[in-house]
Amino acid sequence: MVGTGAIGVSWAAHFLNHGLDVVASDPAPGAEDRLRDGVAEIGADPARLTFTADAGQAAAAADLVQENAPERAEVKHALFAVLDEAARPDVVLASxxxxxxxxxxxxxATRHPERVLVGHPFHPPHLVPLVEVVPGERSSEAATDAAMAFYASVGKTPIRLRRELPGHIANRLQAALWREAYSLVDRGVASVADIDTAISQGPGLRWAVLGPFANQHLSGGPGGIAHVLEHLGPPTEAWWRDLGHPVMTPELERKIIDGVDEELAGVDPAALARYRDTVVRAVLAAKKEFDT
Known part of the structure; x- marks a missing residue:
């Protein structure tokens, strides 16, 4: 585990809770204490957790490396040069x-670029099952298959991208929704709170159970998605043409910030996160019950 910020802490707790030994690395002062406190707060036993400030030392001991450094190319490049040098040739380096x-x-990774790929979790990794496995141009089938098998073995739901794209799948879908949400606020169509309500009390409830295509299929009744496309295809195209193209101006940023402040006035962020996580756990438990 290389990088122990919010994602790294969550990953570490998840791996520990699935019986793995975790060697974590982060050069930041106080990183080990924050990691151990965070892992314990999530509910994982830190007894099988060791820490070193040396990323190469951590990689040398690993059967798989999960990297969680800042999203800056120069940081990733410096780090993966170290990881590629230190890790055994058969060890997957997942970002x-x-x-x-x-x-x-x-x-x-000049020595073994074939074992480098993206293993993108959805926040928080200890709770949300999704992992997007994204091979690059030089990623081997063996490394990709190993990553898919590994994530599945620790209770995740991995999906493999057939082509690499900035933002992968889930973040691009989110970005499409955010674009229109920001546009609606910018155009004065709805408040931040109303947009949150529209999703959380509307389609978001269905999306937590089934994806967009399966939900659309069900909405078509006996005719399924073929009926939907026949009758709502042209109107949907018209809506697409009318979607906004917001620009992140200081004015729009201020509208969003003020709207969130108004919506969440007096709400404890930690309590809100606990509420979200509790409900997500309940949804996952219900899905598991009905799926079996």
């Missing part, structure tokens, strides 16, 4: 990058 291309990340 948690939320948007960078694995081909770009692998440029620094």
């Amino acid at each position: 948690s990058s939320s948007g960078m291309l694995p081909t770009e990340i692998a440029r620094a």
Whole structure:
């Protein structure tokens, strides 16, 4: 585990809770104490957790490396040069990058670029099952298959991208929603709170159970998605043409910030996060019950 910020702490707790030994590395002062406190707060036993400030030392001891450094190319390149030098040749080097291309990340891995790929979790990794496995131009099938098998073995739901794109899949879908949400605020169509309500009390409830295509299929009744496309295809195209193209101006940023402040006035952020995580756990438990 290389990099022990919020994502690294969550990953570490998840791996520990699935019986793995974790060797963590982070050069920041106080990183070990924050990591141990965070892991314990999530509910993982830190007894099988060791720490070193030396990323190469951590990689040399690893059967898989999960990297969680800042989203800056120069940081990734410097780090992957070290990891590629230290790790055994068969060890997958997976980046948690939320948007960078694995081909770009692998440029620094001159010895074994074939074992570099993206293993992008969805925050928080100890709770949300999704992992996007993204091979780059030089990633091998063996490394990709190993990553898919590893994530599945620790209770994740991995999906493999057939082509690398900035932002992968889930973040691009989120970005599409955010673009229109920001546009609606910018145009004065709705408040920040109303948009949050529109999703959390509307389609978001269905999206927590089934994805967009399966939900659209069900909305078509006996005719399924074929019926939906026949009758709502042209109107949907018209809506697409009318979607906004907001620009992140200081004025729009201020509207968003003020809207969130108004929506969450008096709400404790830590309590809100606990509420979110508790409900997500309940949804996951219900899905598991009905899926079996």
